[in-house]
Amino acid sequence: MITEHSLVVLDCDPPHEKLSRGDVGTVVHVYKGARGYEVEFVDGGGQTVALVTVGADDVRPIESGELLHARRTA
Numbered sequence: 001m002i003t004e005h006s007l008v009v010l011d012c013d014p015p016h017e018k019l020s021r022g023d024v025g026t027v028v029h030v031y032k033g034a035r036g037y038e039v040e041f042v043d044g045g046g047q048t049v050a051l052v053t054v055g056a057d058d059v060r061p062i063e064s065g066e067l068l069h070a071r072r073t074a
Contacts, residue, residue: 002061004030008039009066012058016041016050018073024062025050049073 002008010023019041029038034056041050 002027002030002034002037002056002059004028007062008037008059009062010039010041010054010058011060012054015052015054015058018049019052020071022069024068025059027059043073044070 004027006027007024008027010019010021010025012021014020014023023041025039025041027037028040028051031037031053036053036055037059038051038053039059040048041052043049
């Protein structure tokens with residue numbers, strides 16, 4: 001179950017030009033019935049890159065053993 005403050009992986013075509021499939025974000029709001037989420041994506045300095053609303057099928061919980069990856073957005 002995905003709850004607020006959960007780390008999630010973007011598992012769809014990016015809803016924002018600075019995002020890529022596989023980017024990791026933090027859920028900041030769960031919409032009624034968990035039909036969607038507001039997810040914040042930040043850079044290594046803690047600056048928000050994107051704050052997007054996604055459907056429940058557009059993200060998945062990050063799993064143990066998955067390795068995070070860094071890349072430049074600009």
